[in-house]
Amino acid sequence: MMIRATDDAHAMTDAAGAQRGELVRVRILRQDVPSGESYWERFEVPYERNMNVISILQKIAAQARSQDGRKVAPVAWDCNCLEEVCGSCTMLINGRTRMACSALVDRLLAEDGDEIELRPMSKFPVVRDLVVDRRRLFRGLEKVEAWVPVEGSYDLGPGPRISPDEQEDAYPLSTCMSCGCCLEACPQYTKVEVVRREGESEKDFEARRKAAYDAAFVGAHAVSQAMLFNAHPTGRMIADERMKALTRQGGIQMCGNAQNCVAVCPKGIPLTRSIARAGRAATVWAIKRLFDR
């Protein structure tokens, strides 16, 4: 099945006609500062084999000229590993959220005509161009206490024994790289942008920002991490805390089961399974709490 996809892509590439020496056209939605206006700018870069969106952006940075030859500031974007494991380079490529480093130009051209469109993620505040502020995503991990509550790092022997089945269940969840694709595609996850008020102290602003994050949906990514740690023999010891977090405002109840999250996750993490498990755990937990009070 894989081969077919590849061969198709090649066939279509030929049809699209992108070849050595030709130019790849790119349209980028830019924004200079967080509160600024956004605007489109077009670029052209020489085509190369196996090119991905990152190499396009690198070339744009090097040439720093728009399609019509004007000198423009290079486009800002995030990346690091270029192997799709660090989660940095999420953006909207031809309208869909994905990782720029694994978005091959050949495939994009085959998919979507002769121009590639890049936009920043829409669910996070823009910092500049394609760079967005994803602190809310990490706040979600704090909210659900996504860690194993160990006593400390002194040598207390090995961890709990874990069956291969449990490991195989947990491992995929543990590959989540906090890229935010699942949040970007989720119709229930909406943008929260908190702007510092005149004269507001750093601390107050910080507190207000976090409160705003906490009030809104945590999203599939954090729900899945909560389930990962609730399944771990030691992590489970604070399962109640996580359930409390997941049933507070912005918790699991906000999910509308659109299942986009699982469809766009670049790591193929079974997010709907996590969400359903969280739903089940919340049901049991809520009923238990009703009778244990």
Place this chain on the structure above:
Amino acid sequence: MAHERVLVVGGGLAGLAATMRLAELGIDVDLVSLVPVKRSHSVCAQGGINSVNALTRQQGDSEWKHFDDTVYGGDFLQHQPPVKEMADWGPKIIDLMDRLGVPFNRTSEGFRDQRRFGGTLYKRTAFAGATTGQQLLYALDEQVRRWEVEGKVRKWEFWDFLAPVLDETGRCRGAVCQDLVTMEFRSFPAGAVVLATGGNGLIYGRSTMSMVCTGSAVSRAYQAGAWYGNGEFIQVHPTAIPGADKLRLMSESARGEGGRVWVPRKPQDPRDPRSIPESERSYFLEERYPKYGNLVPRDIATREIFDICTTEGLSVEQDRLCVYLDLTHIPRETLDRKLGGILEIYEKFQGVDPRVTPMKIFPAVHYSMGGLWVDYERSATGGLVEGSFRNQQTSIPGLYAIGECDYQYHGANRLGANSLLSCIFSGLFVAPTLANACGSGSRAAGDESRLFDQEVRRQEERHRSLLARTAGVENPYGLHQELGTLMTRVATVVRRNDQLVPAYDEVCRMAERWTRCAVSDTGNWTNQNVVFTKALGDMFPIAKLILKGALLRDECRGAHFKPAFAMPGLKATDPVGRRQEAEQWCDTFEANTRRWLKSTIATCGPGGDPEISYQDVDTSLIPPRPRLYGLVGADAIEEVWKERSARATDHAGRAAQPAGAGA
């Protein structure tokens, strides 16, 4: 100021391990990183992490053997006490990471599973799927997040370390960093500063490393006076996937499972590789090393692939160096079962199915054994004294270095799966040292702010002058590419003095050209252009010390290979002649050891030019011995060597006796 904070720069495995432990010891930590720490380069490590374990122990393994394999693999260039201490900590570290929730692969009984890696006979390597580094990093990231919620840790993500701040006595008092979003500068006064900023692969343009691995932080410490050790030792991985943006690692297991390396006999044969008949293919590894075939050790594979493309001009492609790594003769099911994960990487980034079409691969810069010189305090038993001020301290008091950016653990060559261990170990181990360093050394508060103000002003000045260079003629990205190409050509697999000399001059000229680099973005908001240009400027001093170190070291050791100084195997075939040659070989080896078994120490001279000196290596625990893998006449040499070392220990034993009796 009773209450001092520690500044940790870098949030990879090393930085996070240190941060976690510091917080636990009650120290407040500022953690600065170019990228959110969860996105640090450590996520890229796939293979695994080494330590002795219950299973290998019963097969005769021990911490000592792990220690021995590490120094042997590193060609004895590392001081032995820190390595011994690291090997001793191995089992504890894996246990700890296990407790933190790392999803290590399991045996059917629920114990941790292990695999075998290069450079050892034992299955020492614990692993979590094909993403061990990611899993280890996340476990530490989670603990640090927990401490962040507790208020012990404050993260500064998207911040760039610009310079350490030293007082009149030369002690480090903190650092100045810059916010990459607002571009504001900020002083970080600290009881101790520790750099955990990883490798510097970007000096080679493209490598297997991540985009923030510019080595800028280390270079800045070096330019402030810290020594740099063993810079010329750069590990090159034999099989990487060449890409326009990055060279992605192709795991050695592809060859392990039967992958064959070949090139068409006709240079740049344009035919589809599948249609080239066997007779017109050169399986050069199999031809040259019939015994090991495609499974020759890393450095040999690297050199041969490099050689066939450069010297013999048989690269598969015209404008890009690469050879075929062919798996297409292996049934699809076998491939999917054994290599599924890594083949997907190839397919994802090349858009070609390696089960059908041979992969194109080429060696790539992978790891920097060298780094900031750091000290240690040796304990009576040959390990380290925990908590000593000296452990991991650079030549600048109060400034420490851990992880890939120190030079301490891997000598002339790193064993696979040892780096993750050294990173976590050095991070955990340095914490008590840093805790002790806090609050030591009196200071006057007034002075302090003056020191920081001065440094902030200096940095602002540098920044402003860069922004002002709009009319420059040099393009920083183009210049970076040139530097990378040059360094890759002369300072990777094969080094030759007649190339290194002109290359050094060329880098000096590039450094000069850098001063004329124009920045195309003159704004003061998330200006990645100026940040990159700065980092590029800081690559030249390191590039220079790599070249100079390589130029001066006239020998072959570990990753540093100079054909002109290679020690060939034996030629004679008769026993007497062989014996004689073996004796000679061992004499030369001993002479070379006396001359070259020394750490290269670079200090930054005026204009960023390095001054190189050498320092003896502590080999008191395991005496150096030759590495004979694959050498002709290895058995004869080994015999002679064994006799010699037996005699030596005999002597040492007798010499030690009177003292022993007296004690």
Place this chain on the structure above:
Amino acid sequence: MSGESPSFLERHQFLIYRLFSLAGFVPVGAFLIVHLLTNASILAGDGGRTFQSRVDMIHSLGPLLVPVEWAFIFLPMIFHAVVGFVIIANGLPNVGSYPYVSNLRYTLQRATGMIAFAFIIWHIWQLHALGKPFGGGRFDAHEAASSTAAVLGSTAVSILYCIGILSAVFHFANGLWTLGITWGLWTSPAAMRRANVVSIAVGVVLAAAGLGAVAGFRSLPADSASHGHAASAVHETLPPSSP
């Protein structure tokens, strides 16, 4: 959104959303099933007699009918609708960019919810006693079949009824499936697929019942009125069922 201290609704968001989900199933969903199946009895082929007897059964509650209606139908439905509108207002459907089946269903769930809501209001006005003061309320419990048939005699009304019924049925059947995820009844992808088949089956049956009933009322023979009368004549001997 981020008030200094969260409101009652925000503090009890989980409970409210869960009750919302539950209300959609029982009693609202359950009522939908009963209602559609009752209507479908018009297809019994006896000119509406079975239908009338079902109606009578319901109306045998006498004075209790109104409180029962409000407690088990109207109030839960209003609650479900109000919370539903809040949810819809806070979501950002994006099928354009992510044209996946489940996303389409997510969007349709919201669209059909709104259509069904509008339809139900209209339907209540048109047929229920509550509509009387506003010129509606044309259903007569004694003339159940014929009074309904009279309303559905208009083709336009029938088409709108079909749309309304299909919306309600989709909303219920799809909601059944998502409810199972929300409450954690089916968690694995395989279980979700199986549950999906069941939900579709439920939807098909209800849709058939609902549309069938519309057709049934429309094709009631002209003399059905008399049948209705006959039935009600019998009925007359019983105590009056509703005020």
